[in-house]
Amino acid sequence: MIKNVLEDYKLLLRSIPASTVTSFVVSVILMNLLANKELISLPWLALDCGFTLSWVSFLCMDMICKRFGPKASVKVSLLALGINLAVSALFWLVSLAPGMWGAYYDTGSLEVNAALNATIGGSWYVVLGSSLAMLCSSFVNSHLNQFIGHLTDNGSFATFALRSYVSTGVGQLVDNLVFAIVVSHVFFGWTWLQVITCSITGALAELACEVLLSPVGFKVAAGWEREGVGNEYVQIHAAEREARA
Numbered sequence: 001m002i003k004n005v006l007e008d009y010k011l012l013l014r015s016i017p018a019s020t021v022t023s024f025v026v027s028v029i030l031m032n033l034l035a036n037k038e039l040i041s042l043p044w045l046a047l048d049c050g051f052t053l054s055w056v057s058f059l060c061m062d063m064i065c066k067r068f069g070p071k072a073s074v075k076v077s078l079l080a081l082g083i084n085l086a087v088s089a090l091f092w093l094v095s096l097a098p099g100m101w102g103a104y105y106d107t108g109s110l111e112v113n114a115a116l117n118a119t120i121g122g123s124w125y126v127v128l129g130s131s132l133a134m135l136c137s138s139f140v141n142s143h144l145n146q147f148i149g150h151l152t153d154n155g156s157f158a159t160f161a162l163r164s165y166v167s168t169g170v171g172q173l174v175d176n177l178v179f180a181i182v183v184s185h186v187f188f189g190w191t192w193l194q195v196i197t198c199s200i201t202g203a204l205a206e207l208a209c210e211v212l213l214s215p216v217g218f219k220v221a222a223g224w225e226r227e228g229v230g231n232e233y234v235q236i237h238a239a240e241r242e243a244r245a
Contacts, residue, residue, distance in 0.1 A: 009079075012072055015230030020060055020220075021076060027056035028080040029087050032130050036119045046184075046198040047205060055209035057134075058171060061141055062164040062214075063221040066149065068230060069237060070142035077138035081131055088127050095121030129183035133175045141171030160218045161211075168210050172203035 013021065035050035057080070065073040095117040104113040145167035153159045176199035184190040190198075210217075224230065 009075060011233050011236070012068065012075055013079075015233040016064060016068065016072070016076065017224070017229065020063065021079075024057055024060040024064075024076060025080045025083050027053045027060070028084050028134065031057070032084060032088070032122075032127070033091075033120075035126070035130070036122070043194065044197045045201040045205070046194070047202055051202070051206060051209075054172070054175075055168075055206050055213075058141060058168045058206075059164075059210050059213060059217045061138060061171075062145055062160075062168065062210075063217045063224075065142050065145045065167075066153075066160065066163075066221045067224045068233060070146040071237075072233070073142035073145075074138055077134065077142075081134055085127070085131060088122060092121045125183055125187055129179045132182060133178040136178050137171045137175035140174045141167045144170055155222070157215065157218045160221070161214055164214055164217070165207065165211065169203060169207045172206045173199060176200075176202045 031050035031053040033050075034053065035048045037049045038046070039049050039051055040047040057077075061073045061077065064076055100113050101116045103116060104110070145163050148163040148166055149159070152162055177195070180190060180195040180199050184198075185192070185195050
């Protein structure tokens with residue numbers, strides 16, 4: 001069983017263009033690091049700088065889902081999550097190491113050095129909350145995308161946009177809600193009104209970013225289909241679905 005799962009993972013990673021997987025993984029790592037700095041802080045809208053990259057991971061999921069299916073999208077999300085946790089552990093170990101950051105020699109401030117260690121090291125509850133949020137949102141986004149695509153997709157940009165915008169909007173909302181409930185409400189003292197309003201407005205802002213570049217995602221995914229990228233993986237899983245039916 002485990003051997004089959006590993007072989008399936010190997011085939012999937014050989015099938016998806018490396019640039020897409022790399023963009024996905026890097027966006028997940030960087031958006032968690034950039035989340036340490038706030039971008040907008042209002043009673044009804046809270047965005048951190050991770051917002052500048054969060055839409056990248058959802059666009060990659062939509063592209064992968066269109067060509068390879070929802071399970072493939074979730075599998076790549078789990079891979080990105082695992083790598084992110086490993087990087088977070090490395091950052092934490094580096095923050096414990098003796099020595100000074102470059103900024104210390106510019107400012108001569110031990111407080112600056114301590115602040116950088118705290119930022120790079122992160123907090124366990126932030127890492128836990130973001131990981132749980134990503135896990136839930138990737139599952140919702142991928143399966144909702146596939147469900148809508150099964151009903152409407154005719155290969156046009158309009159149907160790609162429909163399945164992507166709806167699934168991304170709902171997925172981002174789930175992502176924001178889970179993180180806000182687990183982290184912001186419990187540890188930062190957010191009220192339930194703040195949890196709900198900031199989750200909704202944040203999801204709309206993140207969706208707007210994906211809308212701007214969704215034509216690029218559609219062209220890439222359509223190119224994969226036209227050029228037969230990942231045919232072996234697609235055909236194997238299509239045959240498995242037919243056998244189960």
